[in-house]
Amino acid sequence: MQLSGRGLVCVRGGREVFAGLDFEARSGEAVAVVGRNGSGKTSLLRLIAGLLVPAGGTIALAGGDSELTLPEQCHYLGHRDALKPALSVVENLAFWADFLGGERFDAEGSLTTVGLDHATDLPAAFLSAGQRRRLSLARLLTVRRPVWLLDEPTTALDAAGQDMFAGLMRDHLTRGGLIIAATHAPLGIDARELRIGGAA
Amino acid sequence: MTLIDLANPTRFLALTARVLPWLAAATIILLTIGLYQSAFAPDDYQQGATVKIMFIHVPNAWLSMFVWGVMSVASLGTLVWRHPLADVAAKSAAPIGAAFTFLALVTGSLWGRPMWGTYWEWDARLTSVLILFLMYLGLMALWRAVEDPSRAARAAAVLTLVGAINLPIIKFSVDWWNTLHQPASVMRMGGSTLDKSFLIPLLVMAIAFTLLFVTLHLAAMRNEILRRRVRSLQMMQASRVAFSSEVGTGSREESASKEAGAA
Amino acid sequence: MTALAALIRRDIRIALRVGGGALIGVLFFLTVVVLMPFAVGPDLALLSRLGPAILWLGALLASLLTLDRLFMADHEDGSLDLITMSRTPLELACAAKALAHWLAAGLPLIVATPVLGLLLNLDMVATGAVALTLLAGTPALTFTGMIGAALAVTLHRGGLLMAVLVLPLSIPVLIFGVAASQAAITGPLSFGAPFSILCALSLVSLVVGPFAAAMSLRHGLD
Numbered sequence: 001m002q003l004s005g006r007g008l009v010c011v012r013g014g015r016e017v018f019a020g021l022d023f024e025a026r027s028g029e030a031v032a033v034v035g036r037n038g039s040g041k042t043s044l045l046r047l048i049a050g051l052l053v054p055a056g057g058t059i060a061l062a063g064g065d066s067e068l069t070l071p072e073q074c075h076y077l078g079h080r081d082a083l084k085p086a087l088s089v090v091e092n093l094a095f096w097a098d099f100l101g102g103e104r105f106d107a108e109g110s111l112t113t114v115g116l117d118h119a120t121d122l123p124a125a126f127l128s129a130g131q132r133r134r135l136s137l138a139r140l141l142t143v144r145r146p147v148w149l150l151d152e153p154t155t156a157l158d159a160a161g162q163d164m165f166a167g168l169m170r171d172h173l174t175r176g177g178l179i180i181a182a183t184h185a186p187l188g189i190d191a192r193e194l195r196i197g198g199a200a
Numbered sequence: 201m202t203l204i205d206l207a208n209p210t211r212f213l214a215l216t217a218r219v220l221p222w223l224a225a226a227t228i229i230l231l232t233i234g235l236y237q238s239a240f241a242p243d244d245y246q247q248g249a250t251v252k253i254m255f256i257h258v259p260n261a262w263l264s265m266f267v268w269g270v271m272s273v274a275s276l277g278t279l280v281w282r283h284p285l286a287d288v289a290a291k292s293a294a295p296i297g298a299a300f301t302f303l304a305l306v307t308g309s310l311w312g313r314p315m316w317g318t319y320w321e322w323d324a325r326l327t328s329v330l331i332l333f334l335m336y337l338g339l340m341a342l343w344r345a346v347e348d349p350s351r352a353a354r355a356a357a358v359l360t361l362v363g364a365i366n367l368p369i370i371k372f373s374v375d376w377w378n379t380l381h382q383p384a385s386v387m388r389m390g391g392s393t394l395d396k397s398f399l400i401p402l403l404v405m406a407i408a409f410t411l412l413f414v415t416l417h418l419a420a421m422r423n424e425i426l427r428r429r430v431r432s433l434q435m436m437q438a439s440r441v442a443f444s445s446e447v448g449t450g451s452r453e454e455s456a457s458k459e460a461g462a463a
Numbered sequence: 464m465t466a467l468a469a470l471i472r473r474d475i476r477i478a479l480r481v482g483g484g485a486l487i488g489v490l491f492f493l494t495v496v497v498l499m500p501f502a503v504g505p506d507l508a509l510l511s512r513l514g515p516a517i518l519w520l521g522a523l524l525a526s527l528l529t530l531d532r533l534f535m536a537d538h539e540d541g542s543l544d545l546i547t548m549s550r551t552p553l554e555l556a557c558a559a560k561a562l563a564h565w566l567a568a569g570l571p572l573i574v575a576t577p578v579l580g581l582l583l584n585l586d587m588v589a590t591g592a593v594a595l596t597l598l599a600g601t602p603a604l605t606f607t608g609m610i611g612a613a614l615a616v617t618l619h620r621g622g623l624l625m626a627v628l629v630l631p632l633s634i635p636v637l638i639f640g641v642a643a644s645q646a647a648i649t650g651p652l653s654f655g656a657p658f659s660i661l662c663a664l665s666l667v668s669l670v671v672g673p674f675a676a677a678m679s680l681r682h683g684l685d
Contacts, residue, residue, distance in 0.1 A: 122438050
């Protein structure tokens with residue numbers, strides 16, 4: 001499986017964020033997108049996720065499921081956690097598992113993996129920022145998608161949480177998945193660097 | 201016993217646990233006496249047996265206003281004295297007040313059915329009670345809209361006090377509006393010409409219903425205190441174990457335990 | 464199908480929990496209807512003549528004003544991104560959200576109608592007619608209002624702007640809704656014709672609404 005972009009141009013609010021961007025990532029490979037603030041890291045991820053339309057260039061996934069579009073094979077972990085404070089931890093997770101569909105894995109198990117098994121029935125409103133992030137990670141484990149698009153995934157996670165997350169990413173890569181992460185902090189795994197927007 | 205003694209929720213729980221059975225018993229006894237007396241009160245020469253609805257209606261109407269008064273005092277407690285039990289008292293009084301107001305409306309309209317020929321007439325008195333009912337519902341919606349009770353408390357307290365100032369104004373304008381459209385005054389009920397055979401059962405019923413309110417209110421306050429304790433225990437549980445090192449957990453735990461103390 | 468059922472279940476659950484707005488719509492409906500007699504006077508004959516119109520206006524405002532945050536909340540917490548990316552077509556997801564909103568906020572309005580009919584001195588037939596026309600017509604309000612809610616996300620503005628955009632669109636529903644209920648109460652027009660048109664309006668909006676909303680959401684994402 002190979003994800004590649006050719007000559008991507010991104011225009012936001014009349015301003016050209018980047019132009020002529022090429023990238024590629026293969027199965028089992030992680031790409032860390034780095035660059036200064038405003039260089040378009042988040043925009044690149046949203047282009048891949050189909051949430052933004054490129055002003056030029058193409059993105060293609062070779063060797064994936066031919067029945068599905070690229071966004072349908074991606075997990076997108078953005079700045080916002082997509083959690084409803086009124087629902088309990090397990091309700092939040094079960095909703096995304098039901099809604100996203102596809103192959104499903106043990107929700108309870110993934111809550112244990114991210115260290116939230118003690119809080120399953122509590123409302124998500126009671127969670128701290130780091131715990132909310134962990135709950136979002138449980139979504140990536142419960143529903144399998146080959147491509148992970150991660151936007152600053154380690155924010156709000158403590159040292160133990162970052163270690164746990166690095167382990168999850170390594171598992172995902174050995175299963176043949178691929179990861180594109182926009183980040184300022186080191187991810188804790190081997191990753192190829194993709195620098196956009198010139199020197200940091 | 202002073203207010204200071206009651207300020208401690210644990211002491212409040214212990215005290216009310218002892219008082220509640222007695223209060224409940226007194227309420228039942230008085231209600232039985234009152235209902236018995238009302239049942240055997242003579243029929244009115246004009247209204248017949250329908251006048252007996254008054255024995256239920258008047259206490260409920262009295263309580264619909266009395267409860268708002270209780271909530272206003274509690275709101276002052278929240279805003280001025282920051283009494284820890286004040287917002288618990290205000291919150292748990294609202295649904296009970298709404299229930300009494302609703303009963304006042306229903307009994308009023310049942311009483312009106314043979315008088316007016318319809319279940320509802322835009323009579324000044326009933327209309328004011330209807331507006332009061334809407335205000336109770338709005339207040340309950342406000343309590344429900346905010347998940348954190350201590351944040352909702354301020355807003356609800358301000359609304360309650362504004363309501364307390366506004367209610368007489370509303371009452372006056374509704375009366376004026378009504379006379380504007382219906383110069384012939386609707387039949388008056390109550391007044392000072394009440395016969396003794398009506399007055400005594402009415403008084404007993406009023407006291408019985410007030411006791412009923414006090415009993416229900418104390419029980420509801422206990423529930424609310426316990427509900428808040430459960431909530432802060434849950435918050436502590438959420439921030440427990442593996443996350444002691446996590447950023448933000450410390451302050452969360454602190455605020456949770458502070459709240460446990462407050463509740 | 465499980466995906467849509469899950470979305471409907473989630474939205475209803477949120478609407479009914481603490482902080483959800485399902486019952487505030489009913490309260491608004493009640494308040495608007497209670498205000499009317501103060502403006503037109505407590506004359507029961509007049510009120511029962513105006514009753515269907517008052518109830519329809521109240522229901523219209525209540526169901527449109529509660530729509531304001533239909534997509535906004537999901538947009539703010541990032542859920543909308545994931546819904547857009549998912550295997551469920553966005554049009555169907557929009558329809559599911561609107562249906563959930565109608566179940567949680569629209570149906571209670573119809574349930575409240577008999578009580579309000581009592582206040583306005585409507586008899587059994589009149590109350591039944593208004594409730595029936597509301598049952599047929601409020602889906603149209605929700606599904607056209609949804610377009611406004613989607614535009615509100617695109618424009619980052621809700622509230623009054625949305626009301627200004629959507630209220631003119633709901634005029635046909637109001638016309639045929641009130642006409643059908645008046646026909647049932649006083650005649651001489653037949654009830655069938657305006658009621659059929661009302662149902663047709665609902666069915667059309669059932670199709671057009673989700674597509675228009677999905678289109679505006681797709682362009683509004685950034």
